[in-house]
Amino acid sequence: MYPLLLTPLSCSAQPVKTTTCDCVGFGVNGRSGCESLWLHKETHFEYVQRGRYMIDPLQIIDRYYVSDSDAERILLAHSTRVREKALAVAVRVLDADPDLDFIAEAAMLHDIGIVRTDAPQIGCTGSAPYLCHGVLGREILDAEGYPRHALVCERHTGTGLSAEEIRREKLPLPDRDLLPVSLEEQLICYADNFFSKSSLSLDRERTIDEVLRRLGRFGAAKVATFKAWHARFGA
Numbered sequence: 001m002y003p004l005l006l007t008p009l010s011c012s013a014q015p016v017k018t019t020t021c022d023c024v025g026f027g028v029n030g031r032s033g034c035e036s037l038w039l040h041k042e043t044h045f046e047y048v049q050r051g052r053y054m055i056d057p058l059q060i061i062d063r064y065y066v067s068d069s070d071a072e073r074i075l076l077a078h079s080t081r082v083r084e085k086a087l088a089v090a091v092r093v094l095d096a097d098p099d100l101d102f103i104a105e106a107a108m109l110h111d112i113g114i115v116r117t118d119a120p121q122i123g124c125t126g127s128a129p130y131l132c133h134g135v136l137g138r139e140i141l142d143a144e145g146y147p148r149h150a151l152v153c154e155r156h157t158g159t160g161l162s163a164e165e166i167r168r169e170k171l172p173l174p175d176r177d178l179l180p181v182s183l184e185e186q187l188i189c190y191a192d193n194f195f196s197k198s199s200l201s202l203d204r205e206r207t208i209d210e211v212l213r214r215l216g217r218f219g220a221a222k223v224a225t226f227k228a229w230h231a232r233f234g235a
């Protein structure tokens with residue numbers, strides 16, 4: 001489905017009882033155990049039935065977006081650029097064994113929640129503040145049965161948002177850390193910073209200086225996080 005499918009689309013489907021939680025982990029790409037993936041049993045079995053690493057992001061998007069609408073066009077254009085960037089960056093850290101198939105899927109879905117926000121400039125006529133698009137995306141993908149992808153949605157704003165920051169700034173978000181944790185979440189978040197959803201600049205990749213200047217409006221900690229990612233992921 002994607003140009004960079006370097007790992008087999010397979011799940012061993014042999015349940016491995018973990019010792020640290022009640023979840024059941026499955027071998028992932030030849031590894032055993034949950035790794036960064038902690039899923040409750042019911043959801044996990046549903047995942048396997050659906051073919052966890054063979055989901056079609058476009059089919060999911062189709063269920064929430066009016067076909068050929070501005071919102072869908074902008075979402076697909078932006079998400080495709082983020083997917084390409086995230087995969088291009090991921091192959092620079094293959095030693096860390098990034099899950100490229102998951103990155104391809106989750107990058108296409110990371111902004112699915114924008115459809116429920118009030119952002120008419122990008123064709124979205126929902127009622128929620130735009131800032132909520134990550135948690136709204138998580139709700140959508142949780143309901144679809146993709147909790148691992150759902151976490152990418154709510155953990156990709158800027159360089160992520162801490163619970164402390166959400167409380168301090170009185171942001172209209174849940175009181176929990178919304179920070180990218182896994183390598184895949186960080187790669188998608190890093191890549192997302194390079195692209196706007198403005199219809200005037202969908203295809204334009206921001207320079208590093210532009211990314212840092214933009215993040216600087218939200219504090220030095222954001223800049224420091226991005227610089228650390230860039231030192232690891234950047235060319």
Ligand SMILES: [Fe+2]
Nearest residue numbers: 082110111192
């Ligand atoms: Fe995005």
